[in-house]
Amino acid sequence: MYNSDLPNRAELPSSKQLLRSTVTAILVATVLLVTVVLPSEYGIDPSRIGRVLGLTEMGEIKTGLAAEAEKDRAAQASQPPAEPASAAPVRSAEKPVSSPKKDEITVTLKPGEGAEVKLQMAKGAKASYEWASTGRVNHDTHGDNSTGAKHSFSKGREVERDAGELVAPFDGNHGWFWRNRTDGEVTVTLKVSGEYQSVKRVA
Numbered sequence: 001m002y003n004s005d006l007p008n009r010a011e012l013p014s015s016k017q018l019l020r021s022t023v024t025a026i027l028v029a030t031v032l033l034v035t036v037v038l039p040s041e042y043g044i045d046p047s048r049i050g051r052v053l054g055l056t057e058m059g060e061i062k063t064g065l066a067a068e069a070e071k072d073r074a075a076q077a078s079q080p081p082a083e084p085a086s087a088a089p090v091r092s093a094e095k096p097v098s099s100p101k102k103d104e105i106t107v108t109l110k111p112g113e114g115a116e117v118k119l120q121m122a123k124g125a126k127a128s129y130e131w132a133s134t135g136r137v138n139h140d141t142h143g144d145n146s147t148g149a150k151h152s153f154s155k156g157r158e159v160e161r162d163a164g165e166l167v168a169p170f171d172g173n174h175g176w177f178w179r180n181r182t183d184g185e186v187t188v189t190l191k192v193s194g195e196y197q198s199v200k201r202v203a
Contacts, residue, residue: 035049043057061157064138065138065155104192105189105190105192106187107178107201108185109180110180111182111184114180115188115201119197120172121143121166121173121174121196124167126168126194127193129164129193131161131190132188133160134160135180136181136182136186137179137182137188139154139176140152140155141166143170143175144173145171149169149170151174153166165194176190
């Protein structure tokens with residue numbers, strides 16, 4: 001009744017062939033997990049291949065920055081909320097006007113200490129920056145605001161300088177977090193210029 005060609009029993013894979021294919025797939029997945037996924041995502045490299053390929057360092061940076069971010073969130077959650085500064089009401093249709101500014105800020109960090117400096121910027125505003133440290137630090141350049149919006153610009157581990165431009169994706173605070181991971185005191189000097197209302201150390 002049907003003209004479709006159906007495979008006969010001889011053409012179907014045997015149970016032994018199916019088992020062999022399944023075992024092969026599991027072995028390939030295990031090799032990829034050990035040599036690629038674990039080193040690049042978690043910094044775990046039991047085979048040592050990930051370090052040769054440069055994947056282990058990538059994973060160590062990811063896990064290190066994630067751990068530091070979690071510690072900072074826990075520390076901020078334990079602090080009482082800051083009282084808002086009094087200011088004249090602004091109509092919702094208006095945007096704060098920011099004339100071009102230029103500032104230089106220096107922060108000194110003890111071993112293990114972190115610091116955060118933020119620019120208050122309106123959406124679309126631009127600011128150029130350059131910072132240098134007297135020792136290697138971990139950094140996280142990001143933005144946030146009171147509505148819960150967040151944006152990551154760049155991250156780095158054990159670096160001594162960085163430069164670039166921030167373009168604010170939303171109204172809020174945009175800037176830098178540094179943590180001293182050396183055994184001695186380090187000083188970070190930040191130079192900024194552009195369209196922002198204010199710059200201050202917030203942590």
